[in-house]
Amino acid sequence: MTFDYALEAMNGVGGPNGSISAGIASAIVMPLSIGAHAELWLTVGYELFWWLHLLILFSFLIYVPQSKHFHLITAPINLWLKRPEEETGKLKMINLEDEEAESFGVGAIEQFERKQLLDLYACVECGRCTNVCPASHTGKLLSPMHLISKLRDHLTEKGAAITSTNPWVPSLAAPGSLPFHRMAEEGVQQAEGAFDEPAALQRFPQGMQGTMAKQQERWLRNIPDEQHPSAQSIDLIGNVITEEELWACTTCRNCEDQCPVGNEHVDKIVDMRRYLVLTQGQMPVDGQRALQNIERQGNPWGISRNDRFKWAAEWTKETGITVPTVKERPDFEVLLFVGAMGSYDMRTQHVTKALIRLFHAADVAFAVLGNEERSSGDTARRMGNEFLFQQMCTENIATFHKYGVRRIVTACPHTYHTLKKEYPDFGLDSEVQVYHHTEWLYQLWQAGRIRFVHPVHESVAWHDSCYLARYNGIIDVPRELLRAVPELTVLELERSGANAMCCGAGGGQMWMEETSGTRVNVARVEQALQVQPSVIGSACPYCLTMMEDGVKAKERSDVRSADIAELLVKSVCGI
Ligand code: SF4
Ligand code: SF4
Incomplete structure (x- = not known):
């Protein structure tokens, strides 16, 4: 454009005289405009830069879809395809009577639905999901951001192997998009000594650093064939995503709620759990016992x-x-x-x-x-x-x-x-x-059918249940009820409402032992204790139990856990 302006000016055609662009153009081409061959230089410069401009443009069209910047294209589409509000957190049914189905759930990357695969490429690797994840926060192996990026890299690599096309771009150009195998290969060379999980937890008792350290180690070491790894020989569950990660999720949806591009993590985790349970008959022993009991006795x-x-x-x-x-x-x-x-x-x-x-x-x-x-x-x-x-x-x-x-x-x-x-x-x-x-x-x-007449002298730290606040948007209703009770004070936690931290019981965790990291319920109780309550209030039987256990673990006999109905009945009935 610069040369265009200069040529036009020289030929007396006009151009945007007086504009800022024209001023910049004049300054750049000034040295070329002097002398007997000025017009030739400007013509060559014009042609050269026109083609260079086009080349850069087309290079980006090739580079962007193969790099981590692909999200520039996929993220808006992903947001547009996001499920409507009323379907938030709803799991899809599977047809168990399908006689042609060879397996149920997702045991290979290509078995995810297209929208689920689009999620993987929409991720901007911002880390917001991992930052709020209760599993990551308490040092478990699960990190929702890594879950997405590992699935994406595996998909890219397996897709390339199946279609015989090479999506490789220099790591210098796309540092965040190292394919799974290359990361694994480099990990063999980089990793020194065994990962010391207790030491890492001691260093990072809370927060996501411990998880990140573990993730990095496990990811780098989890190699099916160290000599000749092939993308198709990698198992989705086991090699790319470990069972430990899958069973650490509380299905709290905090990750999804924070994701700026509308990614859904929970349905992917549940789909992989479905494969383990329905196709392979595999799950943690305590979880299996709980399900057997539900089956036999309800x-x-x-x-x-x-x-x-x-x-x-x-x-x-x-x-x-x-x-x-x-x-x-x-x-x-x-x-x-x-x-x-x-x-x-x-x-x-x-x-x-x-x-x-x-x-x-x-x-x-x-x-x-x-x-x-x-x-x-x-x-x-x-x-x-x-x-x-x-x-x-x-x-x-x-x-x-x-x-x-x-x-x-x-x-x-x-x-x-x-x-x-x-x-x-x-x-x-x-x-x-x-x-x-x-x-x-x-x-x-x-409707005036109950009235809060008796005072309740309590300071209630309100803990929002994930399935109430985040899944169904019920945030103000319990607060309004409690605020109507004479002498009762509602205390807000730092993380509350739609961003409340999970108590650690959802997704079947209520019936399984936490075998790594620190306890989620204790971490949540510690947050509640910061506002100095006499009661930790909730509206969920799982939360009630988890808060009560957490208070006991903290040896705080001056604080108790109560359901909202127990607080309201005191005010209505005086008992
Ligand atoms: S649903 Fe909750 S526990 Fe599961 S990955 Fe997301 S934030 Fe973590
Ligand atoms: S919040 Fe969404 S975009 Fe950010 S890392 Fe997690 S999945 Fe990716």
Whole structure:
């Protein structure tokens, strides 16, 4: 353009005289414009730079798709294809009756859906996901950013091997996009001595540095064939992504929520878990035990399914408070889905009882399923056992339809999410309304059916449940309820609302031992203790348990853990 201006000026054609560009152009070409051959020099310069400009442009068109800068093209498309808000966190169903299916879940990179593969190339490697991940934060091997970048590099390399095209670009030009094999090969030369995990954890007890150090070591060492590695001989699960990473995820979605390009990590992790569980029959022993118990008795402890409703009989005898079943009260207004925790876990039974007291105070015509209730199946689904989930789900739906259920209330955000967003895919009538107990209590309060009259002298550090706040956007409702209670103070944690840190129980972690790093629930309790509460409040049976265990681990007998229903019943009923 510079030469263009100069030539035009010399030929008296005109050009943008007086403009900044013209001024710069004049300064650059001034030395070439002097002398007898000025026009020749300018013509040659014009041709030379015109072609150079075109060459650079086309080089970028080739380079960008093969480099880490590919996200410049893919990220906007990925954001455009992002799932709508109402489908947030919903897992896709798999057709288990497909007789032609050779496997279920994802056991090879090409088995991911196209949108899932697009995610990999949209990643800008900003690290926001790893920065908020509770697994990374407590020194586990899982790092969502590395999960995405390892999958991407493996896809690039395997794709190149299958199609016989070479996507290689000099590492100097694309330092962040070293192919998986090259990284592995270089790792053989670089790695010295065994990775000292306890020492790394001592150095980095919290935060993501410990994970990053571990990731780097494991990634560099995980080589299937050190002499002649081939992209096709690498197993997706085992070589690229380890089982340890897959089972460390709490499915909290904090990574997805923070991702600027709309990447989804959880469905990929669950798809790989599905492959392990449904195709290979592999999972951690304690998780396997919990699922077997759910399969046999409908609860993770393996207590008899006939004892599911036992808590109510004993309580009614003790207090005279009735808990009608759907058979006893066929004209019920709302079904209380008690869940396995609310039925069998002695601590969570107190939450169920507090909720029932509130229902009685508001004169709600509720009923329960009693021994006909099954596990919602959330645990089985997040742990990859889609078969068991679908079995529980269809049995529950048949029972709902049999008794003409129109409204369901549950105190468990995991059950809430599954019933509300995932059951309709399996035939739950779209007119059935599902409420979390905070939503239902809020409606009762707004309608004047419950009133907060008794003061509750507590400072409550509010811990948001992932499946309530992040999955379903229920953030203000519990806070408004608590703020309406006389003398009760709500304390906000540094990480709260949609960015609240997970308690560590989701995705089946409730039923599995944390074998590496520090405990997620203890890390979260430490955050809560910073605001000096008398109570750590939550609205989820898993969070309640995890917070209670964390408080015990910190030996803080002056702080306790409570569900919102337990706090509200004090104000409504004075007990
Ligand atoms: S869902 Fe939670 S635990 Fe799993 S990778 Fe994302 S941030 Fe980490
Ligand atoms: S937040 Fe998204 S873009 Fe950033 S590293 Fe994680 S997956 Fe990649």
